[in-house]
Amino acid sequence: MAVQHGKAIEPETRAQGIRTALVVDDSRMQRRILTSALKRFGLHVCEASSGVEALEICRSSPPDLVVSDWMMPEMNGLEFCKKFRDLPNSDYGYFILVTSKSEKAEIAHGLDAGADDFLTKPVNLGELRARISAGDRIICMQRELSEKNRLIHATLDELREVYDSIDNDLIEAKKLQQSLVSDRYRDFGSAEVSLMLRSSGHVGGDLVGFFQTRERRLGIYAIDVSGHGISSALMTARLAGYLSANSPDQNVALQRTENGMYVPRPPKQTVEDLNQLLLGEIETEHYFTMVLADVDLDTGQVIMTQAGHPNPLIQRANGDVEFVGTSGLPVGLIEDAGYDQFEVRLHPGDRLLLHSDGVGECAAPDGTLFGDEGLAVLVGELRSLHAQSFHETLVWKLSEYSGSAEFNDDISCVLLEFRQPGLAS
Numbered sequence: 539m540a541v542q543h544g545k546a547i548e549p550e551t552r553a554q555g556i557r558t559a560l561v562v563d564d565s566r567m568q569r570r571i572l573t574s575a576l577k578r579f580g581l582h583v584c585e586a587s588s589g590v591e592a593l594e595i596c597r598s599s600p601p602d603l604v605v606s607d608w609m610m611p612e613m614n615g616l617e618f619c620k621k622f623r624d625l626p627n628s629d630y631g632y633f634i635l636v637t638s639k640s641e642k643a644e645i646a647h648g649l650d651a652g653a654d655d656f657l658t659k660p661v662n663l664g665e666l667r668a669r670i671s672a673g674d675r676i677i678c679m680q681r682e683l684s685e686k687n688r689l690i691h692a693t694l695d696e697l698r699e700v701y702d703s704i705d706n707d708l709i710e711a712k713k714l715q716q717s718l719v720s721d722r723y724r725d726f727g728s729a730e731v732s733l734m735l736r737s738s739g740h741v742g743g744d745l746v747g748f749f750q751t752r753e754r755r756l757g758i759y760a761i762d763v764s765g766h767g768i769s770s771a772l773m774t775a776r777l778a779g780y781l782s783a784n785s786p787d788q789n790v791a792l793q794r795t796e797n798g799m800y801v802p803r804p805p806k807q808t809v810e811d812l813n814q815l816l817l818g819e820i821e822t823e824h825y826f827t828m829v830l831a832d833v834d835l836d837t838g839q840v841i842m843t844q845a846g847h848p849n850p851l852i853q854r855a856n857g858d859v860e861f862v863g864t865s866g867l868p869v870g871l872i873e874d875a876g877y878d879q880f881e882v883r884l885h886p887g888d889r890l891l892l893h894s895d896g897v898g899e900c901a902a903p904d905g906t907l908f909g910d911e912g913l914a915v916l917v918g919e920l921r922s923l924h925a926q927s928f929h930e931t932l933v934w935k936l937s938e939y940s941g942s943a944e945f946n947d948d949i950s951c952v953l954l955e956f957r958q959p960g961l962a963s
Contacts, residue, residue: 555602555673555674555675555676555677555681556581556602556603556632556670556673556674556677557581557582557602558581558583558584558599558601558602558603559576559582559583559584559601559602559603559604559605560583560584560585560586560592560595560596560601560603560604560605560606561573561576561583561584561585561586561605561606562585562586562587562588562589562591562592562604562605562606562607562610562615562618563587563606563607563610563636564587564588564607564611565607566587569587570585572605572661572666573585575663575666576603576605576670579667579670581603581670584599584601588610588611588612588613589606589610589612589613589614589615589617589618589621590612590613592604592606592618592622593613593618593621593622593625596622596625596627596631597625600625600627600629600631601631602629602631602632602677603631603632603633603634603670603673603677604619604622604631604632604633604634605634605636605657605666606618606619606633606634606635606636607635607636607637608636608637608638608648609637609638615636615637616635616647616648616651616653619633619648619651619652619653620651620652622652623652628684629677629680629681629684630676630677630680632654632655632673632674632676632677633652633653633654633655634653634654634655634656634657634669634670634673635648635653635655635656635657636656636657636658636659636661637656637657637658637659638658638659654673654676655669655672655673657669721733721748721783722734722926723925723926724748726750726756726835727835727957728835728836728956728957728958729756729833729835729954729955729956729957730924730925730953730954730955730957731748731756731758731952731953731954732924732925732926732928732929732952732953732955733746733747733748733929733950733951733953734746734929734932734933734949734950734951734953735948735950736933736945736948736949736950737948738896738944738945738946738947738948738949742766742767742770742771742774742948743762743763743764743765743766743767743770743771743773743774743824743826743948744760744761744762744763744774744894744896744948744949744950745759745760745761745762745763745774745778745950746759746760746761746892746950746951746952747759747778747781747783747952748783748952749781749783749786749789749791749792750783751791751792751800751801751802751832752799752800752801752802754834754835754836755801755802755832755833755834756832756833756835757781757791757792757802757830757831757832757833758830758892758952758954759781759791759828759829759830759831759892759952760828760829760847760892760893760894760950760951760952761774761777761826761827761828761847762826762827762828762847762895762948762950763777763824763825764824764825764826764868766947766948769822769824770824773824773826777812777826780812780815786800787800790803790808790811790812790815791803791805791808804832804841804879805830805832805841805842805843805879806843806877806878806879808843809828809830809843809845809869809877810875810876812828812869813845813869813870813872813873813875813877814873814874816869816870817870817873818873822870824870825868825870825871826845826868826869827845827846827847827868827869827895828844828845828846828847829842829843829844829845829847829850829863829892830842830843830845831850831890831892831954833884833954837883838883838884838885838886838888838956839881839882839883839884840881840882840883840884840890841879841880841881842862842863842879842880842881842882843866843878843880844863844864844865844866844880845866845868845869845877846866846867846868846869847892847894847895848893848894848895848898848910849861849862849863849865849910850863850890850891850893851890851891851893851913851914851917852882852884852888852889852890852891853888853889853891853917853921854885854887854888855885855886855887855888859914859917859918861910861914862880862882863880864878864880884954884956885956886956886957886958887956887957888956889953889954889955889956890953890954890956891917891951891952891953891954892951892952893913893949893950893951893952894947894948894949894950894951895947896945896946896947896948896949896950897913897932897936897949897951898910898912898913899947900936900939900940900945900947900949901940901946902939902940902941903940903941908936908939912939916932916935920932920935924955925953925955928953929951929953932951933949936949
């Protein structure tokens with residue numbers, strides 16, 4: 539290899555790209571000439587007399603730049619370049635082949651082998667510096683990209699830790715929310731009440747429950763808070779306190795008499811009070827729909843107020859299905875909103891179902907909603923099932939309809955099954 543001498547080249551101020559170089563040539567003289575020039579460019583330089591020796595150096599201390607002769611015994615520069623590219627190096631090494639070959643086919647062959655650039659003999663030092671500058675820009679960009687990738691991976695790891703922490707918290711939150719519906723079945727003698735609550739995510743905005751107002755009176759409710767996720771779940775927790783079965787003094791559906799007894803308030807008054815509470819005392823953008831019912835276990839009379847919630851369903855003892863209700867405004871939208879209440883009578887063998895819109899709005903793969911008609915048919919099919927068996931089969935049928943075990947909305951139900959009037963538990 540010959541090096542063409544010319545004007546002296548002063549060392550330049552260099553970016554932190556190419557810092558180390560390896561000169562590979564079977565000619566000791568040509569190695570020294572190139573090494574001297576590269577050192578003047580500010581590089582730390584190693585030498586190798588063959589491709590085999592160079593490969594060992596690259597394995598232990600990969601250089602930023604390789605300047606290798608093409609024609610060498612035992613392993614030529616092209617073969618060395620291929621093996622160099624196969625090494626598991628984290629940083630990119632810029633590879634320049636020095637050759638007397640100038641044919642386009644040979645150059646293309648070298649590029650295919652992994653070479654980045656070429657110098658032809660005799661080597662001009664000015665051209666050598668220009669080639670190194672080009673390689674330096676590539677190495678700088680590669681290192682900048684690697685650093686950004688490292689930061690991205692580090693950030694992703696941190697986000698994964700945060701996500702795992704949030705996920706664990708949500709799992710605990712789900713347990714706490716499910717505990718709001720701890721009593722999912724109760725036999726009152728003349729009636730059975732069963733509850734089902736299934737969130738579309740870890741936590742949701744649905745709430746169902748019941749509370750005994752007097753010895754033979756029962757309150758049942760179904761609530762669906764707008765939105766999904768943590769804020770909706772926190773709202774359900776607060777509403778559970780307002781309709782507590784264990785703390786009658788905090789239950790807004792009850793009022794205390796002079797003799798210390800708790801009696802039910804008309805459902806419409808309770809819903810109106812909840813509307814004022816939500817708009818006046820609770821600072822939130824959420825609203826909710828609900829059905830609140832006062833059930834007389836002796837007579838089967840049910841007084842209900844519906845606030846934007848899906849129409850309750852009654853299945854008569856003979857299997858006939860009817861939807862009842864007056865719709866009404868959701869709670870928390872309009873100040874001083876008024877609500878109506880209506881009455882229905884349950885007879886032995888009848889049952890009342892309060893359900894969230896997640897049931898009717900369950901969608902098939904083609905987008906068709908399950909709807910009231912689908913629910914009426916399904917309730918007819920499940921006529922022989924009771925309590926939790928009914929709820930579990932309903933969920934299974936909905937998942938079969940949607941084609942997925944996961945739902946886009948929360949699903950909740952209250953099932954009241956009326957038996958013999960006046961029958962005590």
